Amino acid sequence: MKATLVTLTLSLALVTAAAFPFERKGASASGGAAKEKRVQYAAWDDVNVIAHGLLQLGQGLKEHVDKTKVQMRDISTKLKVFNRTVTEMGKESQRLQVEGEALKVRARGLEDREGQLLNVTAELREKAEEMQQERRTMGERMSRLEERVDSMLQGAAGRPEPHTGAKNRSDARSIQLMLEAQNRRIDDLMERIRLQQEKLDKQNVRIRTLQSQIQSSRQRNNLRSSNGSAQSGVTEQRDSPVEMASDCHELFLRGETVSGIYTIQPKNAEPINVFCEMTADGGWTVIQRRQDGSVDFDQLWQAYEKGFGSLNGEFWLGLEKIHSIAKDGGYILNINLSDWGDDVVSVRLPFQLGGEETKYSLQIPEAGTFSTLESSLGTDATSGLPFSTHDQDNDQKSDTNCAQHLSGGWWFSNCGRSNLNGRYFQSPPPKQRHQRKQGIFWKTWRGRYYPLKSSVMMIAPAVIENKS
């Protein structure tokens, strides 16, 4: 651009130099110096105007070129991203193809092996039948021989010839020995058949296990590729179009608006089924629901870790799954409670859930002070409150096992502030306090001894709150 401007200025100077002598030649020799000076000034003004115009033109051109450069850069960045996405999709489909081929080969191998095993089984069965047949023949022969021996012995007794008697006795003895040897051989063979049968049974079990493994990994692959193709249409700009949604809010952002069961895949975790509560503001992943007492919540550590119940009814999603969804932080917990007069209340708290190594510690960072309602869970969890069950007492009361004293598993502090996993009591609740205190309660709403009617706990990224 600078070069262009210099060229323009130079040509301007040349034009001026050409025009100036003409003006001087056109003036009469006697015109005087003053007139010549005026003409000169007038010419300079024109030149200035032209030069100014040209400068503006140059400036405009420069801006246009700069803008074009920025646009070109944008386009090339977008192209790069697009290329990368295409390459990744190619790689992913290649990988799926390779996996599919490997599975096919494995399945073929298994089929071959199954065929071989069937052949062996048939052979063994034949052999066993032969053996039984042989045994029967032997039995018959033996009884015939016995008869012969008997008659020989009787004959010997009738005719007391010592030589014949001794010969017959030794014959009978050798026959007996032969039969015994035969019997031993048969028993030996039967034992071998039995061992073979056991081996075959074990092989069959292994084959069945492998077959079910192959089937489930096939289903996983199908699920993955169908998810990939379903999403690639709407999410072309994503870096990896085959990725599953990592939680319900992501599904909401992808256009899902109907509450129900969906499959999600939290980062660095296996795909899981969850119940998504889709609201106008976003998608909430439900982690707990109590509504009718149909599921027993008085479970041990392992059950609370893995989860239990039915996603369409009452359930606990599982500490491991909740942690896998919210492990990166930035999540909020929303609790909806209702009492037997159908009054409802919502508690919303920012929260973090540690992993197994922290005993799934619940941490609720204190932003200002907690409201009375919030304090039933918030107050004791500001610096991390581990989860407790009957068989794992991690609570803050040293002389009591809160989970055993009450019921279910919860982030117990000193047993008394809240427990949404307690026993479900229909209305009216039991009269005795020591029974009622085992129920579902939220101390700072309906009090310590009021068993609540329903509870739903759900989580979502904190961004959802800024919208609602």
Ligand SMILES: [Ca+2]
């Ligand atoms: Ca304790």
